[in-house]
Amino acid sequence: MGQDISPPPLSLYIHIPFCLSKCGYCSFFSLPFSKQSLAQYCSYLHKEKALYRQQLSSPLHSLYFGGGSPALLASEQINGICSGLVFENNAEITIEINPIQLNAQFLSALKTTPVNRLSLGMQSMNAAELKWLDRRHTAAQMQDRIKLCREFGYDNISLDLIYGLPGSNVDTLRYNLDALLALQPEHVSCYLLSLDEDSTRYPEADTLPDEDNQFAQYELIRSTLKAHGFHHYEISNFALKDKTSHHNLAYWNSNNYLALGASAAGWMAPIRYQNAANLAEYYRCVEAGELYPNQSICTKQRMIEDYLMMGLRRIDGIDVKDFKQRFGRDIDTLYAERIRHLVGLGMLKRDKDTLSLTEAALFVSNSVIAELIL
Ligand code: SF4
Incomplete structure (x- = not known):
């Protein structure tokens, strides 16, 4: 990390x-x-x-x-x-x-x-x-x-x-x-x-x-x-x-955020959690002193996928050095084939330090990002 x-x-x-x-x-x-x-x-x-x-x-x-x-x-x-x-x-x-x-x-x-x-x-x-x-x-x-x-x-x-x-x-x-x-x-x-x-x-x-x-x-x-x-x-x-x-x-940089209140969802790496979307249940959890309700502890792979899913929403895309620093992996090695394929389709751009969506991909971003990570 x-x-x-x-x-x-x-x-x-x-x-x-x-x-x-x-x-x-x-x-x-x-x-x-x-x-x-x-x-x-x-x-x-x-x-x-x-x-x-x-x-x-x-x-x-x-x-x-x-x-x-x-x-x-x-x-x-x-x-x-x-x-x-x-x-x-x-x-x-x-x-x-x-x-x-x-x-x-x-x-x-x-x-x-x-x-x-x-x-x-x-x-x-x-x-x-x-x-x-x-x-x-x-x-x-x-x-x-x-x-x-x-x-x-x-x-x-x-x-x-x-x-x-x-x-x-x-x-x-x-x-x-x-x-x-x-x-x-x-x-x-x-x-x-x-x-x-x-x-x-x-x-x-x-x-x-x-x-x-x-x-x-x-x-x-x-x-x-x-x-x-x-x-x-x-x-x-x-x-x-x-x-x-x-x-x-x-959110888009996958930085930590706490979330308080009914239905609120938070991310405190590596924990993703969500409070109940129901007042009685939310009040019960608070009374019981539950930290991070309905949590999942994310694997490194899940964190990588979430990071890409959120980071590629930014027009500047993701900083490949930041990716390496966070995950100890080289994105070009990890997703070599898919990046090449999506760059070939004109949906991804791989500049010197960044990986980003092309303008053509913005309106169909969910499908393009899914194609990269799933
Ligand atoms: S009902 Fe929904 S859209 Fe309307 S004010 Fe409340 S949260 Fe906003």
Whole structure:
């Protein structure tokens, strides 16, 4: 394993599963919000945090409040969760926010917390699409709400955009992208809509655009955002200079991250674990003092595969020297045949120090990566 004597960076993910209402396209674990349930949940987060006291004595590289709807947390609850944590200088601390919750009162309370990056679930700037997505904010509100965030000093704002909605095409998407760019975010995450069987919109799955249309939309996103100065640094993510998501890069770089809260999944090499997606079971595990529930201890081969699966999502790909340092193996020897085959097909690029997907492989990345490692 690595020769580096400094400890590997540690990140922390906190999951808040409560939502104001359930969006029809969503298949995440989410529960109806009430102040009492959230307060009880926070008391378990504190107990769970205490279980990982030793691990959390390392300074955190990043902290991410995700959900669900973590902006339902009161500022006192955020500060309570952050208390006792140690942060690296310039640690990135993100919270996901449903735009419907953004107002001066919310932001002034948020300013009392260490949160320094906002990830806004904008999803679309088209009224009909927002309605279909069951989002309760309107496109017209976005400009003023982002302006308000700026007035409160937030200079690192990410916007989520969902593409591939029913009835969408490059023209409807172009409108969305123009409207998004007018909001001047520092970071954009673009997700292709997929409807899982347990989402209430699943019966509409056959109204989604076909693959050619989806691909054309993805290409339009890439070309438009790049033309406006965004660095395409991960399959679905774009950032202005120095505004990449440190937290998500921890995932893609296979760095360690603890995850607290129901359904949260963590990686503390060589342990992969996941808390129960069920409040009663999650509370039971915390009460029982279980560390790393539902864990699997990964073999070196599994760690290599996970590293490739995550690392190849980065547009720069994986650093072959880092691979050798982590695993003591030469990637060109380990995957010689498959790399040669995929390079020949124009799906992988092997530069001096890196192995990466080609542009042609980005939209079909899952199949290409599977072909490499499986
Ligand atoms: S999409 Fe987000 S806000 Fe909507 S139900 Fe799912 S987790 Fe909650």
